[in-house]
Amino acid sequence: MTTVNGAQALVRTLVDAGVTTCFTNPGTSEMHFVAALDAVPEMRAVLTLFEGVATGAADGYARMAGAPAATLLHLGPGLGNGLANLHNARKGNVPVVNIVGDHATYHARHDAQLQSDIETVARNVSGWLRTSARTEDLPRDATEAVAAAAGPPGQVATLILPADVSWGEGKRDGNGDRDGATPGTQAEPAQVTPPSGQVPESADLAPLVRALRSGEPAALLLGGSVCEAELAAAAKVAAATGATLLVETFPTRLERGAGLPPVERMAYLAEMASAQLEGLTHLVLAGAKPPASFFAYPDKPSVLAPEGCRLHRLAAPGVRSAPRLEALAEALGAADAAYPVQPAARPRPPTGALTAETVCQAVGAVLPEGAIVSDEAQTSGIFLPGATAGAPRHDVLSLTGGAIGQGLPVAVGAALACPDRPVLALQGDGAALYTVQALWTMAREQLDVTVVLLNNRSYSILTMELARVGAGDPGPRAKAQLDLSGPGLDFTALATGFGVPSSRPDTAEDFTAALAHALATPGPHLIEAVIPEIF
Template sequence: MRGAEALVGSLVGAGVEVCFMNPGTSEMHFVQALDAVPEMRGVLALFEGVATGAADGYARIAGKPAAVLLHLGPGLGNGLANLHNARRAGTPLLCVVGAHATDHVRHDAPLESDITAVARTVSGWVHTSGDARDVAADAMRALAATSERGGQIATLVLPADVSWSEGAAPAPALPAAPPYPPDPGRVAAAAAAVAEPGAVLLLGGPALGERAMDAAGRIAAATGTRLLVETFPRCWDTGAGRPRVDKLGYFAEQALAQLDGASSLVLAGARSPVSFFGYPGVPGDLVPDGCPVLGLADTATDACAALEELAAAVAPDAVAEPAPRSAPQPPPGPLDVRSMSAAIAAELPDGAIVVDESLTAGAALAPALQTAAPHTQLALTGGAIGQGPPTAVGAAVAAPDRPVVAVQADGSALYTFQALWTQAREQLDVTTVLINNSAYAILRVELARTGAGEAARSGRAGRMLDLSDPTPDFVSLATGLGVPARRVETTEALLDALRWARAEPGPHLIEAIVPAVG
C-alpha cells in the first residue's frame, strides 16, 4: 500500500471524513487516494485561504478535528491568515502540507522553501514524515496532538516520495487528550468573588456552549454577577431561550466602560481582555486598576464543568433568565446597518449558524441577534479578515441540516470571495448577506483613532480606504461563481430576498447597499 493511501485510510478510521484542499503536484498521490478510500470526502477550494478557513469552520461546528491539504510552502503561506484565526480559536486542525520528494530537495527547485519554519508560526506540533512505513502512525500522532492545549493546529509535512512509496499500512487512532478537570481551588475562589457585588464573569472559548451558558445564567441570576462574552467568540450558542449576554466591545473605550467598576473579573475560557491595537493615550490592558483577575478555567480546562460546579456552589436553585424571542420587524425604507441587522434577526431560522464578519456593522448586528431565533455564532477570532466566506463553507459541510447565514463586510469578502465557488459546487445551504458600503469603513474610523487624522474621500489617504472607482459588482461576481444573487437597497427588498434564499436549496448572495461610514 502506498503511503498516501495508508494515511487517508487511517484518517477515515479515526473519524476524519472530510479534507478541504488546494492540491498541487506533490499531493497527487493523496488526491488519488480519494478513489481508493471513498469514505474520505475531498472538498476543493480555489485558494488555500479558503481551504484553511473552511477547515476551521468545520471543526468549530463538528466538534472534532478538521483536515486541510496544502501545496508546499507557498500554499501554506497562502493559507496562513485563516490558520492564524484557527489558532486563536483553539481549533483542532490537522494541516497536511505536501513537500518535494526527499532526493529532490538538494536541487533547490523553484518551489523549495522552509515549510517547517512557516508552519511553526501557527502550529503547536510540526513533523516531517520520512518513511512510507511510518506515515500513517505519524498522521495519528498529529491528529492526537490537535486535541492538546484545548485545541491546536498540528502540521504534518508529507514529502512526495513518502506518499508514492509502497510498504505502508494503516495505523490505529490514538486517544485524544481530554480537557483538564476543574480545579476545586479555582472554583472556590471564583465563588467567593461572584458573591461580592460588582463581579464580572467573562465567557469565551469552550465556555460558550448551551450548557455552559445556562450555568453562567444561573450564576448571574443568583448573585447579580454581570456576564460578558469575548469580542469574537469561536462558537457561541445564543439567541432566544438562552441567557442574554452582551459582547465585550471591540473599541477599547467601549470595553473600558463595560468593565468600569468591576470588583473582580472571573475568566471562564476567555483571555484577560486587551485592546486590539495600541492607541495614543489609551491603555492596552483593559482590566480596571485594582480589579483582581481570577482564572476559573482556561482554554485547556473543561470550562463547562467548571461553570456548572460554580453554579452548584453559588446558585443551586437558581434558574437562568432566558432572552425572549422578540426580534421586531424592521422599519421600511432605505437600508442602513440597523434596519439590515433587524431584518436578518427577524428572518433567522431556528438552529441557524451565523458566521459574523460584519465588522463595522457588528455593533448593530450583535444586539439584534440577542432576541432572534436560537442559533450558533462563529466570529473572527484572530482578526485576520477574509474568514467569513470560507468559514461558512466549513460550517455548512459540518452541519448540512442547519442553514448558514453569513453576514459579510464587502472589503474583507474580497479576500476569499472564491469560497462562493465551493459553496456552489457542494450545493451548500449558505445565505451570504454582503454589506456593501464601498469602503474599508473600519479603517476610516481607525485613521482618526490612531491620531493619523481624518481622511477626505477626495484625498490620497481617503482613496486608500475606498472601494469605489470602480465599485465591485458583487451580484455579477457571485453569479459568475455559480451562486444566485440579488442586490437590495430597502428593508422590504432585503426581507423578500432572505425569504427567497431560504425557499431555494443551495447557496445565495444578497448584496445589501448601505450608506458609507465616515
C-alpha cells in the same frame, strides 16, 4: 498485512481517526494523496480555489462539528496562502489537521523553484508540527496529529508530507497499525509568546467562592465555545452572586437567541470595553484570556480591566468551561438557581431605505430556527446583536483572530458540518475579496449558504481606525487607500460568475423578501446590499 503506498495509508488513518472531510488545494507534490481518495471513499474531499478558503473552511467545519477537518496544501507557498485563516483558527483554539506536501527528500538539496522552509512557515500557527521521515511512520504520525489537534485545547496540527514518503510503500494491518516503524522527525512545538498578565488556572474553587460572595463588584467573562451548557451554568453563578455576565468580543462559537440566558459581548472599541469593566474588583475568566485592547493606541492603556481588579482563571482558553462553571455553581449552592432567559421577540420587517441597520433588522425578522451565522460584517454588523437577541436559537461564528477573509470560508465549513441547518454569511465587501473564491465551492457543493454582502464601497473600519490612532487629519491620498468605489465592485456579477444565484434589492422591503426566499430555498445565494457608510 496489506501493502499500500504512504498516501493511501495516511488517508485511511485519518478516516479511522475520525477525520472524514478534507479541504483541498493540491499541487504536484500531493498527487498521490489525491489519487488515494478513490481508494478511501469515506474521505470527503472538497476542492477550493484558494488555500485561504481551504483553511477557513476547515476552521468553520471544526467549530460546528466539534472535531477536526483536514486541509491539503501545496508546499510552503500554499501553506503561506492559507496562513491568515490558520491564524484565526489558532486564536480560537480550533482543531485543524494540515497536510502540507513537500518536495521529495532527495530533491530538496536542488533548491527548485518551490523549495522553501515549510516548518518555519508552519511554526507560526501550529501547536504541533512534524515532518514525516518514512513511509511506514505515516499512520503513527497521522494518528498523533489528529490527537494533538483535538486537544484539549484544540489547536492546529501540521503534518508535512514529502513526496517520496507519500508514494513509498509501507505495510499496515486491518487496524491501521504500522509495521516496524520508528519515530519520525518532529520539529519543536510552536513558540508562541504568551500574553502578559497570564493568569494560572486554580483547581481550588474556595477563593473564587469567597470573591463572588464578598459583595464586591464582579463579572464572569466567557470565551471560546460558549453554548447552552456554558451559558446556563454561568447564569446560575451570576444569579446567585450578582456578578455581571460577559462574553469575549470574538468567541469561537456563541449560541444565542430566545430561551437562552442573555449575555453581553465585550465591545471592540477599547474605551467602550473599559467602560463595561469599570469598577470591577473581580473578573472570572472562563475560557477567556485577560481582556486587552485589540490594538495599541497612543496614550491609551492596553489592559482593559480596571487597576486593582483581581483576575481569576476558572478555565483555560480552548478548554470547554461548562464543567468548571457547573462545579462553581455547585460550590456556591446555586446548582438549581433560577436565571433569566431571553424572551422571544423579533423586530418588525423594516421599510424604506436600505442601510446597515435595516439589513440587520431584516435578519432578525426572518432568521430561522437553528441558523448558523458566520459574522464578518465588520462595522455594518453593529446592529446585529440587538436585532437578533430574541430571534430563534442560532449560533454565531466570529472573527476569532481578526485576520479578515474568514467569513465566506467559515460558512462553507459550517454548512458541510451541519448540512441540515441553514447558514447565513454576513460579509463586508472589503473582507469578502480576500476569499471570494469560496463562492465557487458553495456552488460546486450546492451548500445551503445565504451570503448577505454588505457593500459600503470602503474599508469602513479602517476609516474609523484612522481617526482613532492619532495620525492627524487624513488627506485625499490617505483616504484613497480606504476607498473601494473607483471602480465600484459588482458582487452580483462576481457571484453569478462563480455559479451562485444573486440579487441586489434596492429597498428594505425587497431585501427582506429576498432574504426570506434565499433562506427557504436550497442551495447557495448571494444578496448584495449597497448601503451607506456608518462612519
